[in-house]
Amino acid sequence: MTIASLSRKNIQTLTPYQSARKLGGKGTIWLNANEYPRSPQFRLSGKDLNRYPEPQPQAVVRGYANYAGVAPENVLVTRGGDEGIELLIRAFCEPGRDAILFCPPTYGMYAVSAETADVACKTVPLTADFQLNLAEIKKRLAEVKVVFLCSPNNPTGNLLKRSDLLELLQITQGKAIVVVDEAYIEFCPEASLVNELKNYPHLAIIRTLSKAFALAGLRCGFVLANPPLIQTLSKVIAPYPIPVPSADIAEQALQADNIALVQTRTSEILANRQWLAQALADLAQVEKVYPSEANYLLIKCLDGEALFNALWAQGIILRDQHKALNLQNCIRITVGTQEENQKVVEAILALSRD
Template sequence: MQSFNLRSILRPHILSLTPYSSARDEYTGTIGVFLDANENPYGSVVASVVRHSERSDDSDYNRYPDPHQWAIKERLAPIKGVRKSQIFLGNGSDEPIDLLVRATCVPGQDTILIMPPTYGMYEVSAAINDVPIIKVPLMSDFQVDTSAVLAAITDKTKLIWLCSPNNPSGNLLQRDAIRSILEAADHSLVIVDEAYIDFADTSSWTTELDTYPNLVVLQTFSKAWGLAALRLGMCFASEELIQVLNKIKPPYNISAPTQQLALKALAHEAGKNEMVAQILEQRRQLVEKLRSLPAVRAIHPSDANFLLVQFDKAKDVFEHLIEQQVIVRDRSKVILCDDCLRISVGTSAENERLLNVLQNMSSVPVTGELPLATGEAASKPELVSNA
């Protein structure tokens, strides 16, 4: 990958852009009389209603937050095995997704490449920015059609999106396929979205950042860390690309409360790992019990915290679950996901509720046999093999 040149794929005006310089960029200290940012010197409304004896830094919101979130990056870098200069933190993963499109793609000219079925925001972000989209569907086993992807890459392809573990199918994409794309796409950024990587028995692609300068890895605090309400996403890339993202992001894109809570979470990585273990055990049990239900036709293998399940008459099953206030995701209209519902792994009690509703269904008629995703007949639903 020595031939990869990031400057050659950035939009020309991004290279010469003068970024906004915030007050906290010009003075990075934490001690002093702060009269530089037009803040309220008396504190926040939140702090004013808290008894003085109970006040803490957590309730002082009158000062702007660290625009580069250095405290989080200091703690996160050793956990992820990267340098803090290789980390960008965004308002959810959606922010770096959008920034990557805006940094590289000239509207109406450059393109992105996606592999459906996949996470929908890649396409939405491109559409918002008027960027054409090339679609190369995954194969029937939800793996990358490597030859078709390589054939579809042009000199206008600026971003190639790979979701692994994939959403909505749940499976890891084969590393050899991703590696082939990284090595061939010498004029594109290759983004591996690892939102669900904590639930997979594999190493992150962050270990390859120094090998592939065109590699970008996305992760999130929303899933395994249980912090979806905070909207905090992680982007790992070369120092050069991280500098570009910092150049074009909003000045204070991560709020002070979010930074404070993320720091507290990072001090309890063992707690996150314990929750992941519980989810994986619940996933195992859920698969086992779903296989016994007559309406279930196939359960796709999952490396994530959800299952893609094929049902007889999935739309009717979905509506019945909604009536019983059991909320799953209908993916039956998505390519390769005919009659499939996406089911997040819940707690033991939540999973039992789901299973009881499915077991007691009487209003959903079961029609003719549907083939298993493997194309083989069986007496009961089987896990679909991706081998």
């Protein structure tokens, strides 16, 4: 009898999510995790650490509610957006009976979180232009309790059509929770569905401070939803999920002066993205640069694996997507500083000359 054999059967066969850090690499340029290239400067306030934190840090709840344009009762603070995914599955899906549905290629943690909880996964691939196949989704909704959608989608970078999202919300009323993952929404804020919360009690929106707020190391995320849904999630969240230092920094990050700085940094990333997209499109090894509304670009190469490995060997760490559905020869590149972007382009150009 081994430890592995004592674990649940679904865990024995589970393929864990391969995070950017788990994949490793000895990089001098890290453009594989959609992080902001520089860290903001915050100081811990010296709050007492001998006491447990608030179950929900109220200053953070109020700060994010004000930022997102919702009421505090519409906000649940989580350990990154990933915990929000897990809570939604645990709260609404019966293990061994219910299913989630998602549309690959998309964020891998939807599948991993469901499989960990012994919840079935139904998939409806995105169309050739990375949009929802609503006709097929409608056919596959039996036993589905939670639908996960990512917009802007990771790793493709595009927005899902708002009209399709609203139609899906109408189709699923009274049947399933629809989760729209808006981890990258700061790069296209006009596309948020937050204003639709009042119209759809089964809509949940996932947000994070990891991307535009440049706080990936903080592990602070949010679920935005109507109070009954938030109350349901509150039943299954850990009693003290947000450490005092994390809440301390998150509270500072949501102050008006830092939000203004986030908007400035976002504009810088968008300008760098435009330059990088054009520069990559001019390279012989790059077959296509897909349009993006996020802080990364998906590119299709003549030989994506060879290019990825060659850059990896030089310490330029990107994200290989060749195993993702319909993304053969594709690489995802986080938009970095102008200097980092220039080095990526120069390295690919040098490979073309070899």
